[in-house]
Amino acid sequence: MDETLKPLLPILMVDDERPWLHSLALTLERQAGLNHTLLCCNGDEALKLLASTAFSLVLLDLTLPPPTGEDIIGWIRNERPELPVIIISGINQLNSAVRCMQLGACDYFVKTDDRNRIMTGILRALRLRELETENEKLRSGILHRSLGHPEAFAEISTVNPRMQAVFHYLEAVSPSSQPVLITGDSGTGKELVARIVHRLGRPKGPWVAVNAAGLDDNVFADTLFGHVRGAFTGAQQARKGMVEEAAGGTLFLDEIGDLSPGSQVKLLRLLQEEEYLPLGADRPRRSNVRIVAATNLDLAERMAAGAFRKDLYYRLKAHHVTLPSLRERRDDLPLLLEKFLSEAAEALGKKRPLLPVGLSDLMGDYPFPGNVRELRSMVFDAVSQHQSGRLSLAPFRKAIGEQALPSGAAPSSPLPADTGGRKLIFTETLPTLDEAGGLLVREAMERAGGNQSVAASFLGISRPALCQRLKKMRG
CATH class of the missing domain: 3.40.50.2300 (Response regulator)
Incomplete structure (x- = not known):
């Protein structure tokens, strides 16, 4: 079509x-x-x-x-x-x-x-x-629980029910010409989902992406709407804007929550009137683009604070999806680990290694502030350091340990097998092995800010083993 x-x-x-x-x-x-x-x-x-x-x-x-x-x-x-x-x-x-x-x-x-x-x-x-x-399409998808175009979602590995619900919703709204607003924490895959909207709705049209963060009013207007010759000093020839470049396709506006008030007015006109005015032009031009916008900010909060226009907010959220964070879809961790392991091995020209034993326990309680993007970076970093056989757990311990420490705490490493000449200081009466073990566990939990997975990695034991020790100490 x-x-x-x-x-x-x-x-x-x-x-x-x-x-x-x-x-x-x-x-x-x-x-x-x-x-x-x-x-x-x-x-x-x-x-x-x-x-x-x-x-x-x-x-x-x-x-x-x-x-x-x-x-x-x-x-x-x-x-x-x-x-x-x-x-x-x-x-x-x-x-x-x-x-x-x-x-x-x-x-x-x-x-x-x-x-x-x-x-x-x-x-x-x-x-x-x-x-x-x-x-009608949404109801049909819910009833049949099957996607009409599963190939469009192939880049996202998931078994999570919330993500599956997002897929069904996107299929239902894909033929619409109305804007789509995608919200979610950084690293949850908002641009990936925006591309899916494009593939489902306007696959033959162009895909044009613009990052709205940091653009002042003039740069925003020139970027989106272009200018005619002589519009300003130095404009020796006309230039198409991104709206014209995306005609018949999708214009993706990332970081939409950072738009200045003046730029918000210009975008609102584009959405309301479906027309725009290039800089220096005296006649508006018609727009034929599908607007998809994304932000990791809470636009409702910014709207309440007067930093984001209410009319623009409601125009943008004609269709709205919120992507769950990785900590809300932990059932996808095994799939994502395997996916990123294959991607990293191929990108780095290495034989695909095995995942380290204990990785699932290590990541069990980790909050993943950087979401899927952070997990991908962890895997690529670990594979880049890998030599042969099974991946080492050390790069993951380091990444999680550095991220999980409480604010102001100094990074710490797990105790090495060889103390390198350093001595532990004891009182005149030596503690028993059980007492010494308890002291180590308490110290590890304190350094890890209460995160059991990180504390277990410091001690070189599994998380279930640490849980057993904590239970024994309490009881």
């Missing part, structure tokens, strides 16, 4: 006045970018088209030669009840409008009405139909 067409399913326009049809079609394209229309001048042809083609909306005149507009509404009510119908008629009579609404029309306009009012009604009907379609 051609992603440059809008809407994706055509609008059927039925009227026996051909000049009126062409005039309205031209208005739809110029004012709202609705370039996917099919014109029809009689009832028989309209019924044939309705029986053979899927439409997003029908714009219908009442005063057609038989079959009349009312006949067509009756057919749609029986055969295509989900299809919205708007009456645009030369008849300005209340009883006619009431009768059409009773038959199933969603709106009624007189041809002499303001074109902007008619346009608003058409756009409203299209948005409602779009939402109904997404809800």
Whole structure:
């Protein structure tokens, strides 16, 4: 399907006045970018088209030669009840409008009405139909628990129910032209999910990504909207903006929570009016991009603090997914470890090593502040130091130990087998082995900030073994 067409399913326009049809079609394209229309001048042809083609909306005149507009509404009510119908008629009579609404029309306009009012009604009907379609797909996915396009999600290894629910939701909203907001902690894979939205919704169109963090108002406007020649000193030639580069595809705006107030106003206009003004231009241009935005900030909090516009927030979150952190999807750890191990071995030109014994215990309680990105870095670092056989646990212990220490505490290493000439200081009476073991466990727990997995790595034992020792000490 051609992603440059809008809407994706055509609008059927039925009227026996051909000049009126062409005039309205031209208005739809110029004012709202609705370039996917099919014109029809009689009832028989309209019924044939309705029986053979899927439409997003029908714009219908009442005063057609038989079959009349009312006949067509009756057919749609029986055969295509989900299809919205708007009456645009030369008849300005209340009883006619009431009768059409009773038959199933969603709106009624007189041809002499303001074109902007008619346009608003058409756009409203299209948005409602779009939402109904997404809800139908979402319900279908929930009932069947199967993905229609599993290949689109191949890059994400997961068995986690929350992630599976995100996949089903993305499939449901993928045909929509409305913005998608992706939130979640750093390292959870927001850009990866944004690419999935693109592959599902507009795979033939371009993918363009812009990091909004740190862009001032002028740079943001020039980056997104471009400029014409002579727009400012040094603008010796026109330059396309990212909106134009992404036409027919997806524009990904990362770190959207960092936008300045001025840039937020510019983005809001793009979302509301679906048009933009290049720097130095005197006429706006139509936009045909799908906006996908991402942030690790809490936009609701920023909105409450006055740092983020409410109208922009609600425009962006027409569709919204929040990605779970890695600590909320620990059931994916084995899959992710195997995936990153293979990727690291291939990237570094090494034979794929075995995972170290005890790695699962070591990571059992680790909070992974950097999420999936942090886990991937750990594996790549460990494989880069690897020589042969099984991976060493030492790089993982080091990474987890450094991250898990309490604020202000000095990094510590597990006690080595050889103390290198250092001596332990004892009192005049030597402690028993059990007492010495208890002192070591307490010291390890203190240095690890209470994290049992890290403390176990300091002591060179497994986490279950440490748990047994702690239980014995308490009891």
